[in-house]
Amino acid sequence: MLVLGIGIFTRNILKIRRNIFLGKKADLSDNTPLRWRNMAKIALGQTKMVVRPVAGILHVVVYVGFVIINIEVLEIIIDGLFGTHRVFAGLGVIYDVLIASFEILAFLVIVAVVVFWLRRNVIKLKRFLSPEMEGWPKKDGNLILYIELVLMFLFLTMNAADYQLQLMGSEHYVRAGSFPISQFLIGFIDTLPEATLIIIERTAWWLHITGILLFLNYLYYSKHLHILLAFPNTYYGRTTPKGQFENLEAVTKEVQLMMDPSLDPYAPVAEDASEPEKFGASDVQDLKWVQLLNAYTCTECGRCTSECPANQTGKKLSPRKIMMDTRDRLEEVGKNMDANGGVFVEDGKQLLNDYITSEELWACTSCNACVEACPISIDPLSIIMDMRQYLVMEQSAAPTDLNNMMSNIENNGAPWPFNQMDRLNWSSEPVK
Ligand code: SF4
Numbered sequence: 001m002l003v004l005g006i007g008i009f010t011r012n013i014l015k016i017r018r019n020i021f022l023g024k025k026a027d028l029s030d031n032t033p034l035r036w037r038n039m040a041k042i043a044l045g046q047t048k049m050v051v052r053p054v055a056g057i058l059h060v061v062v063y064v065g066f067v068i069i070n071i072e073v074l075e076i077i078i079d080g081l082f083g084t085h086r087v088f089a090g091l092g093v094i095y096d097v098l099i100a101s102f103e104i105l106a107f108l109v110i111v112a113v114v115v116f117w118l119r120r121n122v123i124k125l126k127r128f129l130s131p132e133m134e135g136w137p138k139k140d141g142n143l144i145l146y147i148e149l150v151l152m153f154l155f156l157t158m159n160a161a162d163y164q165l166q167l168m169g170s171e172h173y174v175r176a177g178s179f180p181i182s183q184f185l186i187g188f189i190d191t192l193p194e195a196t197l198i199i200i201e202r203t204a205w206w207l208h209i210t211g212i213l214l215f216l217n218y219l220y221y222s223k224h225l226h227i228l229l230a231f232p233n234t235y236y237g238r239t240t241p242k243g244q245f246e247n248l249e250a251v252t253k254e255v256q257l258m259m260d261p262s263l264d265p266y267a268p269v270a271e272d273a274s275e276p277e278k279f280g281a282s283d284v285q286d287l288k289w290v291q292l293l294n295a296y297t298c299t300e301c302g303r304c305t306s307e308c309p310a311n312q313t314g315k316k317l318s319p320r321k322i323m324m325d326t327r328d329r330l331e332e333v334g335k336n337m338d339a340n341g342g343v344f345v346e347d348g349k350q351l352l353n354d355y356i357t358s359e360e361l362w363a364c365t366s367c368n369a370c371v372e373a374c375p376i377s378i379d380p381l382s383i384i385m386d387m388r389q390y391l392v393m394e395q396s397a398a399p400t401d402l403n404n405m406m407s408n409i410e411n412n413g414a415p416w417p418f419n420q421m422d423r424l425n426w427s428s429e430p431v432k
């Protein structure tokens with residue numbers, strides 16, 4: 001089971017890696033110390049999560065609990081492979097402290113999961129009710145809470161039965177560990193015979209490890225992939241100021257030539273300044289790999305959408321949907337390749353229009369609130385800008401207002417439809 005669980009998981013991770021690198025190259029080897037610091041602060045330290053204290057602190061509990069309790073999984077695996085029981089018991093007092101802290105964390109995880117469930121299903125927070133959250137995303141959010149709940153109960157049940165067997169002096173159940181939470185479950189099982197207790201302990205043990213392996217493989221299909229991908233994603237998050245947009249070198253050079261006739265148009269161009277095959281992005285392969293990593297990492301938390309001024313004022317745009325659509329399309333492209341021997345066969349679809357409409361793209365004010373709000377350094381705006389670039393530069397499909405403004409800048413050097421000679425007229429107008 002272990003080999004199968006880890007094998008399928010590895011295969012799926014390799015598939016995700018292949019899909020991410022369908023994106024265009026991006027050199028993010030700069031600023032290494034800053035990148036490590038960002039990862040430690042944002043992914044490990046969860047600093048952006050606690051901006052919203054209730055959800056943030058509960059999330060930290062679930063995260064720490066889940067990671068630390070899984071140290072127990074290591075013991076379970078070793079016990080399972082070698083037929084030992086509580087193989088780390090030799091650690092003495094340290095083992096007691098470890099088991100006690102696992103139990104307290106398991107209890108806190110149960111409390112946090114119940115609150116999360118209530119927020120989603122009873123209180124019905126607005127950000128969990130957007131149209132993009134209907135269907136699978138809603139089910140996924142709840143399913144993961146149920147899985148965590150079941151895993152924690154199995155862990156505590158296993159410990160309670162084990163503790164009772166220890167108290168009975170049962171053979172094989174060495175006296176080890178401290179059980180501050182599961183001791184309260186003993187009242188339910190202390191009258192059962194030894195054989196039944198062993199069945200309960202073994203069943204909980206097997207279901208616990210089976211559940212962990214299933215959970216590991218469920219990650220691939222879930223927003224919970226962020227448990228793993230938040231680390232590389234925060235490492236490769238942007239290190240430049242948020243308001244700074246990237247220019248296409250080829251376009252910059254073109255404009256410089258127009259503005260400065262003394263420049264030599266035949267001067268050799270830098271490698272990245274040659275004209276690209278396509279301007280902007282209409283499908284996932286046109287995006288950079290880090291944008292595709294962003295899409296796989298999105299937790300669908302909706303913090304971006306709840307801060308988005310376009311969304312708040314009733315526009316069709318939701319930055320969370322931009323990320324979810326990008327991931328869905330990327331998955332579709334990946335499956336297409338799997339079905340065609342590793343080669344993508346044109347399917348008549350693309351990210352633009354089939355997933356994300358130009359109405360959504362043009363609703364964006366490019367304010368960066370979504371980027372600021374994201375707890376794991378995702379940049380939905382960069383995808384929006386790349387897709388807009390495609391609309392403008394490949395399809396000349398900018399909205400009329402924008403086209404007028406661009407013509408004015410081209411003809412008048414200003415966004416307004418006035419002759420440059422008239423620019424200072426306002427200064428001589430009489431003050432009323
Ligand atoms: S940058 Fe665009 S998508 Fe992001 S919050 Fe602002 S308006 Fe919304």
Ligand code: SF4
Pocket residue numbers: 297298299300301302303304305319320323373374375376378379380
């Ligand atoms: S982009 Fe970030 S803030 Fe928005 S839903 Fe995804 S994880 Fe949450």
